[in-house]
Amino acid sequence: MKKLLIFILCLTSCSKILDKTDLTGIDERTWDTESTATLFLNRLYDVSMPTWPNMSSSAALPTGIHDLADDYNGGEAKIWYGQLSVDNITDFYGGNAASNAWAYIRKINILLTQIEQGALPLDVKTKIKAQAYFLRGWVYFQLVKLYGGVPYLNHPQDWVTENLQVKRNKTSECIDSIVRDFDMATSLPASWGSADRGRITRGAALGIKGRMLLYWASPQFNPGNDAARWERAYKANRAAYDTLLIDGYALFSNFANVWLDEGTGNKEVIMLRSFDGATKASTFEDVARPYSESNGGGGSYQPTLELVNTFPMKNGLSVTDAASGYDSVYYWKNRDPRFDATIAYNGCTWPLSNKTNRKQWNYAGVTDDKNKPCVTGFYCRKLINTATIKDNSKLGKTDWIELRLAEVMLNLAECANATGRMQEAYDMLIAIRKRAGIDAGVAGLYGLKAAMTQTEMWNAILSERRIELAFEGKRYDDLRRNKLFDQLNGTKRHVLKIAIKAPFTVKDLEKTDGEGVMLRDRIDINGPDYTTYFSPFVDVLDTQNSINFLPNYYFYAIPTSNILRNPALEQTAGWGSGTFNPLE
Template identity: 45%
Template sequence: MKLFPKIVAVCCSSLVLTSCMEVLDKTDLGSTSGALIFNDSTLTQMNLDFVYDQNLPTGIATLGPGSPNSPSVTTLSDESFGESKLLEGSLLVNEVGDFGTALSATNNYGKIRVINMFLSDVNAGTLPQYTKNKLRAQAQFFRAWRYFDLVRLYGGVPLVLTPLAAVGVEARDKAFLPRNSTTETFAAIVKDLDSTIASVPGRWNSSDWGRITKGTAAALKGRVLLTAASPQFNPGDAVAKWQTAYDANKQAVDLLTANGYGLHASFDQLWFQEVNNPEAVFVTGFNTATGDQARKNNGYDNATRPSYTGTSGGSNQPSWEMVKAFPMLDGKKPGESTKYAYSDQLFYKNRDPRFNKTIAYNGVNWPLNGNTSYKLWTYFAGGKTVEPKATNTGFYTRKAVNPTPAIGDVQFSGTDWIEIRFAEVLLNLAESAVGINKLDEAYTQLIAIRKRAGIEAGTDGLYGLKANMTRAELFSAILDERQIEFAFEGKRFWDLRRWKLIEKTLNGTRRTGVTINLKTTGVPADFATTRDNINLDLAYTNYFTLEFKPLDTKYAINWKPEYYFFAIPQSAIDNNPKLIQNTTWGGAFDPLK
């Protein structure tokens, strides 16, 4: 996979590129003009690669720089657990701070400034117009990506679409921009994405795999407009917003399909195919390269697996609520299936095949570190864990964890991160289709996802879906499907938030973990040495007990309604007198307009 090297401004680092060296041989870098840089296709491409490097998502998102402890979004839903002021209900006005309250190259506005400078400089250069358009379009995608992050946090924000002067009183006063409306912010995002769709290829050559395509931009546009149509931004359920979202997601599916994208044949192996992976719509490439390119590692794998099988680890531990959410093999919910009985004691039996490909549990065969016969044991014996370090929830996430590397090598994982999968585009289309009462089309997409997962078709061919669901039931079914399909991909929190379902799902509860205890009587004396060969059902039935425990020990969850639009940090308002606070935080700015 192509690595986008980290290049700052005109610096070519150690890359030996002829056109670059011609410039460096003849030019004082301290006074190099933008015109010289952006008249050269190689230098311009290097600057664009820096934009990629700054903005590509690198794994499960945190809420944002400046947020209280920048929590991973997996800890803000029913997927996992973790203390947070958001879930405690004690969030203060300054505590979701990715608004640009300080000079920083790493917050959203710092990154937008770099993008705007690139767009301006490319436009002023002498490259052919077709080349300019293609280069600018990729940068516009990332500007849309940054503004989408801002609008879903705060509602409308100041739209800065050209570089602002950096110094002087006059420049400071011109930088005091008011907030654009939420509608205007969404419109600016869509405009940038439409420009991207018009000017980039539908598919790049293999050497440029991972660059933004027409389908990538269309898929992000679909995600953006689906968010705008959801109850967070559309409490009146305006059908026009659902129609706009449907049109965008239909365009995305059509563009991607026409260019060879689609569902990967394997739900679990899709993470380990890189170049030309049909499911990877918006992807960040990682590698283990050395030589002329720097090694660029994906930290998710090492952080997610058990710590004793890597060099860190144990993050993204599934809660019992997440474990219980998976359907049975026939697609019915646990307790609702008439074909497969469910019990908590044998929670792993006859589940949706995605269960064993997502959840690692006590006694499961989990190939790791090159050992294809490795079995994970997480039980307690005599009150002590048999693990070197116990999992807090009783479970681990196994999705996208590479089974091949040896223990000392897992921190150098080159597995790509897929931010938007083709499966998401299908479910975005399904949800927006329900919004405009095209219920049959929603069924079509849901069935495609469940069929790929390996759920049984059933005599009605509905893969466990209830026949003739109402609009409300289909919306709920799609959210349930997203919870399973995208578990630990950083989607669940945003889904609950845009549907304003966090209170209903979490408030008043404490997420749950499981301690699996080995009984003190009736267990074979040699169990510790023979357990890998024992029948797991026999072991769970006769030798183990399950003890359920609250993971949230300090408080019951208390998400507050005003968190659906976070406060503009007071420090930002102090810096810019034209900013107005959201109505939900005592100001006059309505984030729904």
């Protein structure tokens, strides 16, 4: 009886499958109503859109191995120290058969193809397709910046009739195809209602197009410094910036709250993935906070001394400038206000978990964090919502902001500088520094050197990017596209260790008085108390090896398993007997 029942169920199921006119697994009625078509589109957003770097996985793009920068501790040792194998970078085909870049691209192509067969009104169909075009371009962009050219598929392959063993397109062909996809998305609205927060707008499409063409013009892809690429990138970024201004975007008045203020008054955010703290929760705060203020996390994204020293003074001058007024002992005094918004240093007031007068202590042996002590001497203050209590640090509500106006301005500044439009580059940097709270200074240059050369301006822009976009997932790409890992090779990242000065001990600093207040919390760190109790010294973060980012890492290898599946794929030049040239 049981076998008969199974047979009947199987027969019924098979009959339903055979009755379908579409064997892709998608009910063709999906494309007849806006609600069902939008649900399909929403799933594409979910698998394709970027997220917090610590939440990346083998099925996300970019994968977690790329969560690496000289700005913070950690990062994949195989990349840092020249130990990568052909099979370590799996973005080309990570996850599983249903969770990888090609599965996402196929689903996007199914939408773009099959929606034409549905009964949706033209305006609805066009709006849904425009978003899908953007998502396809976005996924391909993530692959191209890692590997160079990849197979560019613009339709869902027929697994029965088509040859699935396709070759890699030239990188230039991929770039042009991605541009076309992004251009298709420029028909989207300038903004959406609150119920559609996070959907792609025309400004997002233009901004990401500008970012990609900036990458294409940069040394990684453009070692010959082809001026035409820079001009193309300039025009794209100028169009993005001008359109965004027309659409009402502007720098938010308060840098420290750009990520935390999600109200309608924040006009800087252009592209994001939303989180609600429940079904969609961020865990970044849990891993970035001190251990004592996390829910079992802590220890990650601790700023290096190199990042700390990149922040200028409030007068805009570098800490290495003799006229800046920098004090190497009280290094936090009179810095660019973005310093205090980004860096939590020993003794600073940081009211985590709504503890109004809470001070952050990073000295060696601090009892609060003995189970996971501070490694670099600093914590990431940026992106952290102090109202979140420690038990809820894995239930973050803060949206991941992939693109904001400040980046578009920096992208434009870089392209303007490369094409000889020096004043435009100055204008962008001045506006960003003015919003930051840096003093206007001589000639209203906000600490910038007058009459900079093109090389000096390029360095100033990259430094500004490092400061303004710290911990926003941009530094790794900046290092790769500008081939700046070459400058890091042979060096080590540094930390600031905070030793307690003899004869004092941890026990002395943490002894409470009659009011229950610890001695350390009565210390005035801005006066002689600091040097009475603490003795900071510089040490290295990379204790075993120096940085050794090999030249072939600028374009990664296609994993062996993928080439075995598809022998038509050429391996990337520089990896074994690879012949594919990613510069073409």
